[in-house]
Amino acid sequence: MVQGRRLFLSGLVTAALVSSAQFAYAQNTITIGAIVPSSGPFAEWGRANTVTLDMLEKQINDGGGINGAKLKLVILDDAAKPAQAANDLRKLAGDDKVLAVAGPLTSGACEVTFPVANQMKVVSTSQASSKPGVAKANRPWAFRNTVDEGILAKTSVPYFKKAFNVKSVAIIYDAKDAVSTAIATKIMPTIFTENGIKVSNGDSPISFNTGDLDVSAQVTKLKSLNPDGVVIGADYSQAVTVLREMKRQGLMKPVIGGTPLISSAILQAAPEIPVVAPATFYATMKTPKAEKFVSELQPLLRKTSGLPKDIEPSMYDANIYEIVSMYIDAIKKADITGKPADLEADRTKIRDYMANLKGYEGFSGPVHFGADGDAVKNFFIVQGQNGSWGTKVTGCSASGGGC
């Protein structure tokens, strides 16, 4: 009888413990942070990132959360200002106690935010920075779900040469932007020379500044060089000004640039001019995962006020979606509790998960991170003409070749 009572009591205690543990787990919230430029010069990218993250948060919570815990994404605007991005990371890591941070977007913001991530011991993964060496200088907590522009240009330049029989190029670039300057004045000229292409103005590339609305003088000079192809070192918002002016002056030569060129706006600026650029994602790519992502996200983007009515999901939307999905994967697989007491250990587990990631299935195929913190993934050399992008070459950013 006594034994039976003991059994009954121990059963009650066990049941109470189990249910309280389940209750605690159900009450648990997994918090992840994001830094996006919802205002300032890259507001379109930042706002689209916000819509993407809101969609992902809803998808996860509608599907039962993460191991029963609710996902909460804290998204902060940095206005593409490095100082604000650094303060955002301090707020997310220090005040909001997030497990990891997606962002910031620009290389300039990453330069000042990644050291803070190392100081605060929280993973920060950029969705867009591609300036060479930014994550490498801030190991072990900094990652970038992007591919170094130097690696991409090694594939895009030979395609450009072959496709358009290019023997000479001329360079025009946005001197105010670090990534654009690096692409146009450092990365591209070296690779052109390696491929036997003459850079007509290698010693004095033509420059303009972010925000310049009239580049007619620069394009006239570009035309006078009579190149077979044109290198535009600029993000899409600035490059459209150059493309429109090229079309106006009748300089209908093929254009090559870096990842910042990829956008639907580029295709509309001068549809007759072929534009070659590298990408790890573009809205019309034909893989089941990408097509599902576009079909879900595109209607949400188009009904968001402040975004163009014909907007398509960008590479940076895909990248930030992948980053947060990787964090969620880490939380599921790496025994992460999300409890305040385990915060430091949980953050370390996410860092180790990211560093040792193998074959994560991204939009362009398997993804992992190299020792320099940059993503190793498939990329595409795409050509935009007559309103759409099409894949011309597929490559992998791994030094050995295969992803």
Added chain:
Amino acid sequence: MMSTYYAGLLADIGILLIGTLSVYVILATGQLSLGNAGFMGIGSYIASFLTVEWHWPLTVALVISALAASMIGIIVGFPALRLKGIYLAIATLGFGEMVRSFFLNFDRMGGSSGYHGMQHISLAYIWLWAAGIFLIVTILERSQLWLELRAVHDDETAAGLVGLNTTHIKVGAFGFGAAIAAIAGGLFAHHYVYIEPGNFGFERSIDFVLAVILGGSTVGAGAVVGAGLLILLPEWLRFLADWRLAAFGVLLILVLLLRRQGILDRPLLAKLTFRSGAW
């Protein structure tokens, strides 16, 4: 214990306060400088070069960078003597853009790729400099020299007629303002441990002027209020999401409509410090 987030904001306020005081000192003579971000950039690059390449102690590097910027400020101040009002403002704006473009093309210090390698400094170190410079400006405000500065501001011709050397006063103010801005730059570089020419553009010069106008351009303490609000308001308005910067603009206009002289002026400061207004 203060959160790292607020510590970061406080560091930004300290650096902006120093930059704001650099404009305030020049404005005291009636000259509006829209190029102080240029002096900040010069200080930032020189101090970083000295600490990273030559391993000099930061304090020494800051003093050297302040002296160098001061010399450049005096050189810039001389041609600026021929200009007044809006023309002077545009000339200084041109100087700021010239400095930014110089560093953009100066590959020795990274050019557009920026410059690394500085050691991170503490919040206390930033505020030691901010408080020290604020104290110097406050003492200066109570000196005869300040009265001479204000005399040049109020009526340059009359000031010259009573025997004041208006050239020395105006150029000296430019040199002193440039030195202060350079210290702000050196501290900025060692707080963010990375600098690029874009950090020292026109927008930063506007931030300095805005902080002076918002806080109050007739008292040094106005710079503290202006710098604090300029950093904290956009953070406090985060709940407005995409509208926060628009709301920030509206608030600035409202404040300036209600108090044209800025938030802090002499009578208000006297009330707050329980002193008589006649000082």
